[in-house]
Amino acid sequence: MKFGVVVFPGSNCDQDCFYVIKDVLGKPVKYIWHKDTDLDGFDCIILPGGFSYGDYLRTGAIARFSPAMKSIAEFSGKGGTVIGICNGFQILLEAGLLPGAMLRNRDLHFICRYVYIKTENNTTRFTGLYNAGQILKVPIAHNEGNYYIDAVGLKELRDNNQIVFRYCSATGEVSEQFNPNGALDNIAGIINRKGNVLGMMPHPERSAEKELGSEDGYFIFQSIVQWLEKRRTW
Amino acid sequence: MLQAEVYITLKKTVADPQGLTIKHALGSLGYKDLGDVRIGRLVVIELNLKDKKKAEQEINEMCKKLLANPIIEDYHFKIKEE
Numbered sequence: 284m285k286f287g288v289v290v291f292p293g294s295n296c297d298q299d300c301f302y303v304i305k306d307v308l309g310k311p312v313k314y315i316w317h318k319d320t321d322l323d324g325f326d327c328i329i330l331p332g333g334f335s336y337g338d339y340l341r342t343g344a345i346a347r348f349s350p351a352m353k354s355i356a357e358f359s360g361k362g363g364t365v366i367g368i369c370n371g372f373q374i375l376l377e378a379g380l381l382p383g384a385m386l387r388n389r390d391l392h393f394i395c396r397y398v399y400i401k402t403e404n405n406t407t408r409f410t411g412l413y414n415a416g417q418i419l420k421v422p423i424a425h426n427e428g429n430y431y432i433d434a435v436g437l438k439e440l441r442d443n444n445q446i447v448f449r450y451c452s453a454t455g456e457v458s459e460q461f462n463p464n465g466a467l468d469n470i471a472g473i474i475n476r477k478g479n480v481l482g483m484m485p486h487p488e489r490s491a492e493k494e495l496g497s498e499d500g501y502f503i504f505q506s507i508v509q510w511l512e513k514r515r516t517w
Numbered sequence: 518m519l520q521a522e523v524y525i526t527l528k529k530t531v532a533d534p535q536g537l538t539i540k541h542a543l544g545s546l547g548y549k550d551l552g553d554v555r556i557g558r559l560v561v562i563e564l565n566l567k568d569k570k571k572a573e574q575e576i577n578e579m580c581k582k583l584l585a586n587p588i589i590e591d592y593h594f595k596i597k598e599e
Binding site for chain 2: 340341344348377383384386387388389390391429431432433465
């Protein structure tokens with residue numbers, strides 16, 4: 284089993300992701316430079332947070348044209364596991380690997396703090412170790428996390444159980460009051476129809492150890508590991 | 518040489534928090550007769566082309582592929598001789 288962490292010019296959560304996979308989970312991991320196109324041997328690709336290409340034009344708009352993204356589109360087309368965190372989520376949206384788009388936060392501020400999210404779908408390969416409806420404490424750090432999709436798209440997300448995480452209160456109440464950035468329907472994370480590509484704004488890699496204030500994010504990575512291991516024995 | 522001015526704005530159906538904030542600020546300056554205020558970006562592109570039709574076609578493609586995100590943005594452009 285091998286994880287790959289993509290490094291774009293301007294990525295800044297790549298080392299955190301690498302550290303969590305290597306030292307916290309103890310699994311093999313390699314960096315993938317944005318110009319690399321060979322994804323042979325990788326089982327899970329992580330698109331980390333940061334400000335790829337300085338967020339010029341729109342967040343993720345330039346990164347989606349990097350050589351690595353072409354290979355990642357093929358990789359995901361074949362069912363490969365891809366997780367985009369924060370800027371990685373924004374890149375997946377711009378690349379069309381996930382539906383919708385990001386707008387600037389409702390209050391026009393960069394928000395960097397812990398939030399609570401509710402696990403709306405625990406049947407994915409990314410969330411298998413969570414209970415249904417489990418509330419997670421994970422940090423967000425972004426300026427463009429105001430998720431948008433048109434009414435038809437939202438209905439599709441709901442009908443296909445693609446909304447994986449929603450912003451909520453500490454007790455799990457999902458309402459506008461606990462929506463940090465104005466995201467439509469409090470959406471914090473979604474999955475593609477096939478279930479192999481997840482995008483989320485909160486940072487599980489920053490909440491994967493008790494010492495950091497929460498280890499709720501650890502189980503996303505551990506869920507992936509478990510899913511990959513199970514698949515192997517079959 | 519031709520020059521294209523490409524204007525990209527959020528779609529009418531998409532909330533524009535920056536535009537709204539500017540509207541409030543203008544309101545506090547005493548400008549009360551305001552409708553919607555929308556903010557966008559202007560991209561000026563010089564083209565080594567003579568054929569205006571071809572330029573239009575290329576700019577249109579650029580907008581669709583990169584300059585605008587069709588999910589949230591609309592665009593229009595003007596092409597003039599330099």
